[in-house]
Amino acid sequence: MMRLKLKILLSRKSLNKITLFPFFLSLLFSQISFVNELEARYGTSENEYNYSEIFFDSRLILQNTDFMIEGLLSIEQSSPPEIGLDEKGLRKFSLTYYTDYWSVELGDIYQTWGRGLILNQADYQNLDFDTGSRGFNFMWNKNNHSINFIYGDTSISHSTTVLGNYNTRSPNYFINQSIYGLDYTRSLNNLNYGISLLSIENENNSNKHLLTNLRFEKFYNRGEMYFSFAHKESEINTQKNDRGNGFYFSNINFSDKWTFVTNYRRYRFDIQNPVNKGNIVNNHARALDLQQSPTGYYQHNFKLLSRNSKQVNLNDEVGIELELARSFKNSNTLVINYIKSSSTTGWHFDENSDWQREPLTTTFGTSNSLFPTNDKDSYPYDEIFIELNGYDKSQNIFYSIGFDFFYDTFAVLNNSDTREAFEFNKAITLPLLVNISLNEIWNIEMQIEMQRAQKGFELKNENQSSFSSIFNKKYQYNNYLSISANFKQKWTFSLSHERTNADESLIGDGSDIIDLSNSWNSFSIGYKFDSDDSLQVFYGSLRGGLDCTNGVCRYIQSFDDGLRIDYTSNFN
């Protein structure tokens, strides 16, 4: 009895403390804000793409005239998640103290230094790609001098076919790293320059990497230019045995109507022969996941185009990107984008069938080490994308129409004096999107995409060339159509249809299967209760393929005949 009384008393005391604490805080801080977001997602399908996940994110900010404290808390309850490993409990947290000139952050830290050539930490939940560090960050910024110090541990995961138990949805390779680094940036009116140092130690195998970066940015009347150079020294198995570097240049020029962008990159962090190129487990000196350097990659808005993305090789690639854009009346814009890249070296079989490096050549046949080439043994990639978008005079019709040519040699299988074999992907795509505001109540959007693709092997045997498709047809034709209608900004009804005459699909164990033809249909209804709460119900199938965010890509398996329910709510 006595115990029970004591327990009640204690709990009352604790409750009083809890209730008084916020009042005490309100006396200390002039502004207090508290925001929460809840997201619940559920999916079930015939091919067992089942998931159930709940995310709860909470943000607390305490502000005073001289300083500010921010607390972030992210809780996940997923079993299984749509992508990644099961998570039950705290996912992310951080606590930051800010003053006018400096800040200290504890918890999960994300930093980008030197446009990503040395450090670019990101958290893309849709791809299960997270390169954040749990640790400590100090920033100081005054009189155009900025100093940034980071210390922490990262845990990065991948799904790779190099190891057993490959699964498209959950990772089978884990990298734990301890990192610390310092970044200094000086900002002047028309000039920025900076230097960074970053040390990374792998906890799995004690390999060490030291990265240095030097960068320079110049602004002028009608444009600007940017240079960045990174050097990486890797100590593998306690021996200093690998060095790599990366160079990135970007220039932009404006005129009244035209804008011209030039990007150039040359990465030589880890040059591997065609057999070892994709081995992320044993290539210890490869570009680090933390780097995510600027890529020669165009992030498309269209469905078929984004699925046909180039997987950029940050270890060994030289590339250029040219973009010309012009504006017209009614926000009409024309964009012409051209990207070309290849590896920095070619590969050739010697008499023992061992891979040997071969210098790149120019179109005139001379040796070249600075520009991308068309040499088949150097993974050449070309893409031209032309897009025209804008509005009609009444501003009620938005349109976007494009043309895309894509060519990517992604595997060098054989290259001897007598035989050649390269695997490539070539596609022409015509996308169109039209959005019509019929009145203040109805808004209709239609998207049509047509693609002709050629995927297979280019073979050469004693001066005889041939093409062997991975399908039993020469061309793969992909068509995508979606129509959605929005009613009173509350209801959204969507229908989508996609079909192909030949499909390659990855299944769970990593083996390839070939479907002769297939189609995917879906229907969804969305309802917005108010600006903070929305519900979406989806039924049908979604085609699998690449899903990319900011140049980071991952293969997503198809979702066959199933139901998805998403609910999002913000509350404070």
Added chain:
Amino acid sequence: MKKIIIFFLVFQNIFSQDNLPNFSVKLLNNQSSNLVSLTNEISLISFWATWCLPCIKEIDKINTFVKDYDNLSVILINTDKAGEIAKVKRFVKTKRFPLDNNYHIIMDYNQKLSRSFNAQPIPLTLITKNNRIIYRKRGFNVGDEIEIKNIIEQEIIE
């Protein structure tokens, strides 16, 4: 666990307002600033990226009316990868965004603001009055700009 839940409930009931945090930010024109110093009595804040079509449609629509209001500030927070800054500048120039003292573009390289506002997936649109968030909306359908415009007008009249 019980204590934590009670703490959250008490806390939320007492502090239901949502003030804009005063982060230091980097603008597209390379200037450093503070988020609150960019705001006006009424501010429209939108998280966007060059590859996000709904974001682009939203910005195109709000650009048609934002200059009608003198005391409205527009703050577009860009979430493109740091390596894409040239593309962002090309985009802003070609689309003729009306950059001035009341129209700003913030480059959120470190995802600091994105994480603080839980901005993914984009677009996320906020309207603030005297730095207090009064409206929050995720996603964009053509026609949503009418609601945004109505809220701005209503708050300006008040």
